Structure formats: C-alpha cells, structure tokens
Amino acid sequence: MSQVPNQALPKYRFDWKGAAALFFGGFVPAMALSIINVLMMMLFKVNYQFETWYMVLLNLVMWSGAILSFDYFICRPQTGKHLRFNFSTKNLSTYLLVFPLMLGVIFIAEFFTSLIPISGPVFGPLYEYFSEMMEQLTSSLWGMILMAVLMAPVFEEIVFRGIIQKGLINRGYSAKAAIWIAAFLFGLVHANPWQFVGAVLLGAAIGYVYERTKSLFLAILLHMFNNALAAVLIYVGGTESFAEYFGISVYLLLALGLVLLGVFYYLFTYKYEIHHSE
Template structure:
C-alpha cells in the first residue's frame, strides 16, 4: 500500500504550488492568444481548450511540487489509497448528498444580476455552455479528471501538508476547503466547492485515504453534469423536484444525521483499536 510522501507545508512548498498554478495559467493565456490572433479560433467556445487548460492548471502544481520540493529530498510524490470498510461508504454517500442539497440552495442566494454579478454570471454561463456542448468532454472532465486531480491536489497534498504542520485538523480542513472553493473562481462555484470541500476533507481525514473522497467528488459532479445536460447551464433546477427551502431543510437533516453517525463510527473504531 502506498504511503503519502507529502511534506509539512512551508513557505517554499507553498510558493512552488503557486508557481505551478501560474505556469499553467500563463501557458493557457499564451495558447488563447495564439487561437485568436494566429489560428482565428474562438477558444472560449471550445470544450477541448477548456479540457487542456484545466489539466495544465491541475497537473503543473503537482509537477512543481514533485521536482522542486520532493526530488531534492530523494522522494517521489505518493498518495494514500487505503481501503475503506463497507460501512464507511454507506455513511459517507448520504453525508455528501445532504451537503449537496445544502449547497444547492445556498448557491441560489448568490446574485446573478447587477453590474458586477451580472457580467460575472454571464461569463460563468458562457463557460458552462462551452463545456456542455460536448457531453463526452463534460463527463471526462467533471466526472473522471476533476475528482482525481482535484483530490490529489487539494486533499492529498494541500490539506495533508497543512495538517502535517501540526495545525488543528478542523482548521486545516476549512483552509483547504476555502482554497478549493477559491480555485473555482466564480461565486456560484465557490460556495458549492467550499461546502463540499469540507465534507471531502472530513472524509479524507477520517479514512486516511483518497479513495472515498475521489468517489464522492465524482458522485457530486455526475449529478451536476446530468442536471446540466437535461436543463442547460443556466438553471436553478434543484436536485429534488420540490421548493428549494424544503430541499435545503432535508439536506440539513440528512447531513446532521449522517455526520453524527460517521463521527460515532470512527470514534468507535478508534476506541476498539486502542483497546
């Protein structure tokens, strides 16, 4: 079984991750300029451009971390893939679904009109429309690549490296979830990513494995992709066909019940192991 080689977060490793992200963004910007001025291609409506750009943004921080942080120490980047019990899956998926309902409602509270939010929302829906043009690309990006690469980076590397500094795990989860939300840029994505990042962070911290966070992330993104494919990117259609406030309250109930059960289960496992 692989054991994580992630090191405690320090200024140098944080800078390397940031430079990796900036390198990806620079390459994307250069490629966008080539598309417009040389090849006369509207990259903004191209799903393949979005796919390649996304991969560069996610992979280059991992590459920079590998070569500038770990290699000098004779290490290679590895992550935790410990197996989970069946009960863990039974508890984690409803936990995630409850937070999905909560996030779905709170996202609708973010304004979509006005000078600032209106223009930003238009840019957001244009980007989602470009992604939704090709269902295969959308599924590949959101259900396969995003869960893998984002969990590697945000839970397996960033969250773990913060926790290894000795910071309280709860604070570490909130910080990594905030960074995860900020990476998604748009306010409507930030709210959902931050809240779901908290669940993914809790599950990762309890299971010490990326397997379940990756599956939960894929589950959330699959539901979102299916809704987008059916109703389009500019929709407030909820996960459940009921009034949003009731969906929210159901989500709060499901989340709290399974959060208690999930916490109790791992406390019991810990007490049995210690005994």
C-alpha cells in the same frame, strides 16, 4: 487498492513555498500552451481557445504541472521521497455512510448558493458571464464528463486534500484548521461567488472524510459523485438545481440536507469504527 504503508508516505509540509510551487507549476505550462494558441492565430488564423480538446489539454497540463512541481521542488527536497498518497478502498459500510452524508451537504450547499443574487449592477453581469462559460463547458458531453466528472476530482483532490490539507497538518495545523483552509482555497479557485459557497462546504465535507479515513480514493469518489450529479441534472433537466428540477422549495431541500447530514454524520463519527494506520 491496498493500504500504503505509513512509513512509505512522505511527510511533506505545505507553506508559501509549496503554494508558489503549485501556482507556477500550473501557470507556466498553461501560459506556454496559450502562447502556442496565439501563435496559431497569428500564423494560420485559427483559434483553439474554445475547442473542447484544447480545454481538456489546458486542464491536463495545468494540474499536472502543479502536482509535478510540488513533487520536485517541495516534497523530494523535504522528505527524500517522491509524492505518494493513500488510495486505499474501504469496506461497504463506509460508502453507505459517506455518500448520503455528501448528498446532505450538496443539498445544503444549494440552499446557500440560492441566496446569492444573480441580478443587479454587480452580480448581474458577473452571473451572465459565468452562465456563458458554463454553457460553453457543457456544450460537449464527452468534454464535460472528462473534465468535470473525471479529471477535476482526481487533480483537485490530489492538490487540495492530498497536498494542501495534509501538508498543513504535517506542518502542525490542527485537522479542523487544515480542512477549512483547504476548503476555502478550493472555493477561491472556482472564481465566482455561486460556486465558491458550494465548493467551500463540499470541500470541508470531503476534507473531513479524508482526514478520518486517510483515503484519497474516497475523497475523489465523493468529488466525482457531486460533479456527476450536476452533470446529470444539466443534461436531463437543463439545470444544476435539485429544487428547480424536482419543483420543491429550497427550504425543503435545506431540511432534507440537514436531516441527511445530521443522521449520517452521527453514524459516520460515532457508530462506525474507521481503521487506519495514521
């Protein structure tokens, strides 16, 4: 994948209008598909809501609709150009730095997630509902790979890093503020406290790498890396927890994460010169 020339990339801005375009662009086709399913239930007594192919289709129309809506209603009117991103690859040195860095953040995120209660009058029922949803999602191997390992990284990185984070920077926000705002919103869409914490930390790490390298391709790869590790743990060990699978303390996992993050953040930031045109 080659570097997209700087002048070819649209300088769109992200504000409340952009947020509305994303929300309604995703909501309308998702609602239309849901209405079709309700009609099928009424007419033919069939419910596709929990079928893997239906969930794949629902994710596809929702995220595609959001991205196309932002392109048509925001990007083109603001810039006169259609939505484009830099999907350039980087040399091997970059990958050898960012993947261990990401693994460190994954370990740290698991530690903080482990501190959130899973029982009690508030968290108990919520965790039970979340666990049932995850069990449903992981019941189909091909569905989980398609949705979690392939589709989610592509669509979510385009929206949260490519559109929101970059759009906020184009609007005048500092890179640090844009990274954390996009990461916070990324956490919110996961709609449960256990994924929220990890998603914010992982989103901030991916956002930082994206801001420095300008490569959305690299951001997508890091997201795929995280989701693929979770998928492997689930199907090999029946858990998403590294600490549980390897039988180690979450505090040891935290220590390993801090070492990985500290070492490879230092190398990435100060020892490796990143070449880009923006």
